[in-house]
Amino acid sequence: MTRESELMLSVLLGVPAAVVGLFLLTIGPVGWFVAAFLGIAVIGASAVFGDSGGGGDPDRTNCPHCGSRTAAGEACEYCGDPL
Secondary structure, eight states: HHHHHHHHHHHHHHHHHHHHHHHHHHHHHHHHHHHHHHHHHHHHHHHHSSSSSSSSOTTEEEEEOOOOOEESSSBBBBTOBOO
16 A cells, blocks of 8 residues: 555544544543543554554565665665675
8 A cells, every 4th residue: 555545544534533533522421431442442453453563574674774674685775785
């Protein structure tokens, strides 16, 4: 998925979620409970199903010279420094 499509997906899902969250917070204690429950559910689901952020592709590594992601065990694709 490209960065632009990830941004569009975040906007298309985030704006309605924020509106629903604000509505729930304005209706009182029951809404607060439901908003907290949904927030915890979203955080839990993103931890289980989302991208871990640190794992990445196991066949790629960061170049120690320039820091770019490149195939492991070869020369860097950007600076040519051997890994």
